[in-house]
Amino acid sequence: MGTIRPEQPLQKISDYLRRNFPDFFAEARFQVGDDDYFLYARFGAYLARAIEHGRAPRNQINRGFTVLNKMARASAKHPWIRQMLLSGPLEHIVDAPKARALARKRLSRVAQGYLEGLCE
DSSP: OOOOOTTHHHHHHHHHHHHHOHHHHHHHHHHHTTOHHHHHHHHHHHHHHHHHTTOSOHHHHHHHHHHHHHHHHHHTTOHHHHHHHHHTHHHHHHTOHHHHHHHHHHSOHHHHHHHHHHHO
16 A cells, blocks of 8 residues: 555546636646646636636536535545635635625535635
């Protein structure tokens, strides 16, 4: 058995993000390289803008929330993912009223708890 590298818990989430948001993923990786913190922060900004401006179909927005829910699930075992989720994607969602309202309906209980903590 090999040692678990810190980036492994994010690998499945990154694969999901790459498959479901290929244009965003390619552009973000080109701009930020392998920095996952900035990748997910940009994804939060991207998702919030898409919701605020009505630029994405419902199924794509749902897949965006799936990314955040997967991060919230992984954060139970990996506190650094929780920190990345809080200071990246959720921070952008909090600052966008339509996105925040939709997030309250679409995020898991864990992710909603993190979101509510940011709203206080």
